[in-house]
Amino acid sequence: MDSHQRITRRRFLKTAAAGVALGVVGSPALMHAKEEYDLVVISGEPAAATKKALETLGGISRFVKKGHRVVLKPNMSFARTPEFGATTHPMVVAAVAQECIRAGARRVLILDHTLHRAELCLERTGIREACKNISGVHVQAFQDRKFFKEIKIPQGKVLDRVEVIQEALESDLLINIPVAKSHSATGVSLGIKGLMGLIWDRESFHSRFNINQALSDLATVIKPQLTIIDATRALASGGPGGPGDVKKTNLIIAGTDPVAVDSYGVTIVPWYGQTFKGRQVEHLLIAHQRGLGKIDIEQLKIFKGSA
């Protein structure tokens, strides 16, 4: 070995300093101050508000790298048109998909394990139609067990294993795009409740387990890097399937902390005619207590804007 290849103390310090300096200067946190927000809430039309929200978060390129395989998980579980408020607005999904492709994603797979017949769901929700002309984007419902893979839940309290759509496990990036709606078992159905659309045995959450506990178990293993709540309208009652009271809220809520995003989502409308906070939603509270995210929105840095 040549002596000059050995790292001297001086050399180490120099390199380290340079590294730190470079890090400080190049840090996206300093370059885009916007990124410091825990949450971004944008009001406006579905597509425009979604784009603005992504931009405010620091751009989708913060999450999507060139060649990434991205999975988007909207709610398209019901064969209902968007105005019912039971499924994610197609323009929101399309806008996210479009941005991902623009940022260099190799392919974007939009998926769900639907409750109604798959082809009807894809058709009626308008999501397939909205995405059909974006190349590299595929909309797919997974209705057969062979597309699911069992994983263990090491920290599970009631669930110790669960079968999850394989593609969602193997993707480089998972973006959760739930719709804001009421739910007659979990109070609200937002991001964390939306994860149930990725698993095979949905029924067991109702029959065998305490659903609120099971949901937070699930959230310990499936962690979307980004959650975007489509609150362009909110199904304030009659959820999750509707029909019910659809409030025109015109909001997009986005952030990386799944509990925080949901927690904000709880506050946007009164559910079943009553106002609630995140802490009052059992599955969110359990998730928070298990360290999966922040629940008190008063302590969050929130960017509010409009598009």
Place this chain on the structure above:
Amino acid sequence: MRTIIQALSLLLFSLLFIFATYKLPNWLPADIYLRIDPLLGLNAIFASREIIPRVLWSLILIGATLFIGRFFCAYVCPTGASIDFLDFLFFRKKKRPGLKNEAGFQKIKTGLLIVFLTAGLLGLSLAFFLDPLALLTRFYTFFLYPLTITLINLFLDLLRPLSRAFGWVALSYLHYFQPVFYMSAITLLIFGGIVALNLFAKRFWCRYLCPLGAFLSFISPLGLFKRKVSPECNECLKCQKACPMGAIEQDPTKTRFPECIQCRTCVKVCSQEAVTFPASLSFSLGGEYSSTNFSRRGFLYSVAGGMTFGFLAMRTPFTPLQSKHQLVRPPGAIPETEFLRTCIRCGECMKSCLTNTLQPCLWESGFSGLWTPKMDLRLAPCDQNCNVCGKVCPTQAIRSVSLEEKNHAKVGTAVLLKEMCLVWAQDKICLICDEICPYNAIVFRPVEGYRRPVVIASKCNGCGFCEKKCPVLGESAIVVVPDGEIRLKEGSYVKEAQKLQLEFKANPGDDKFILEESGFKIESGKKEEKKSQPQTPKGFM
């Protein structure tokens, strides 16, 4: 030439079969083959004692047969084409003994025809059992269709590693819904038996058994084209042996015209070029027509047979019990008695059913209900975006109505079995029936300090999503019973529902957790104990 037309006809039949899905456009009559079948039509008209507009399509085939002759069997009939094809596949090289009493056996089908029509007159739909088009549609529905889907999915599975490697995303996840049916095995046995009979003689089925063939042969000797043998004939009897219908007599210049299907096999095999089928307008009403010499005795026996069937099938407890057993019929099905008489058991409704809920009956309503469609709502629900079963029904035993009308054609009412319900019996948090109900017919009401599901009967049209999705193992804790079904022969289901004060459209926002609803006030003492738990919706604290 004939083979090509046959293949095209079979292809058309298969394509129409494939098109029979919930997406079927209104202008496309996917059931056209069944509609033009005069035997099914007559059977339905006889049994229901009514003119069914769709059945009038069969006048096309009757007219064409009167004009041309019995060409249908050789050129159009998809069952004949299937039998010819399978014969070629399996029995091509078989030596067939042939049957000695050809003319005697040929009369069987006439006898069957009379049996079926007599039974029809007595109000028993029976022709479906051996009608070639109903038979083939059933075979397609209950066997070929599920098998094809299985094979396609198997192929896709084998291809999957390749699709993944090449990044064909759509193909990587392509998977077709696998339909399943009761009675697949029986249907296969019957069809397989019919094909196996070819071991004895070519087109055994068409020659001896097919009641539709018998019907057409009655009117065929009037037709335009008739076999003619010129004096060049050297009586080599090649044609006599080759004729798939046994229509050539020992003297090869003579033809049993009712049996001749104009397939022209005799023309092909003749070395003397002595056989022709010239167009001749000379209706020889005399000799050939009377050659359908079905004896009076045979006729009487057949009528007696039909009446026996009619008696045995109708005079059973099943008849007074009609619509009193737990059978949920498809939406738009006409009243039960008429339904049983009109349905021709082709299975087209079950094939096209979007969710696979429509299943064939075995003995649920006795002999007269064999293969009739019922809804198995534990297996699958009825989707409110689909009204195809009526659209494809060739005899309108299920009425073809708009989606709006169909969703008002209540098939039954959901009933909650409280001893089995997870919420009622075990205080668990379950809401699946409420979650999935498209009509908000299930609400949660506070009972004994806990919110429990209750069915609002006037909002339930029996679609069965709740029964299907109920997570209780074994029998569902919420089942649809036929009580409250709306079965109309004519008129609007919407109006009928209005009359009965039913409403199958949920009011937005009516799913609130109402405490003040009459009769559901919770005692004040209890309320304190339970910390007014019911006042917050489930999931909130």
